[in-house]
Amino acid sequence: MSSQTYSISDLARELDITTRAIRFYEEQGLLSPERRGQERIYSPRDKVSLKLILRASASAFRWPNAVS
Numbered sequence: 001m002s003s004q005t006y007s008i009s010d011l012a013r014e015l016d017i018t019t020r021a022i023r024f025y026e027e028q029g030l031l032s033p034e035r036r037g038q039e040r041i042y043s044p045r046d047k048v049s050l051k052l053i054l055r056a057s058a059s060a061f062r063w064p065n066a067v068s
Helices: 008-015 019-027 044-067
Strands: 034-036 039-041
Touching: 008 019, 008 044, 019 044
Parallel strands: none
Antiparallel strands: 034 039
């Protein structure tokens, strides 16, 4: 089992999104990272969840164009 963790900036850099986008998904209840004081600690599971969120979001933006 992997014990690797990620900071918010690590995830943002790896997934090529902003830290604000990650915070938005957290505010929406889609991510629940551990906290160490004010620091967010993301697990490999959080990373996979975020990838799925981004994929679903991209699909939703393409859907209206596919129908037209």
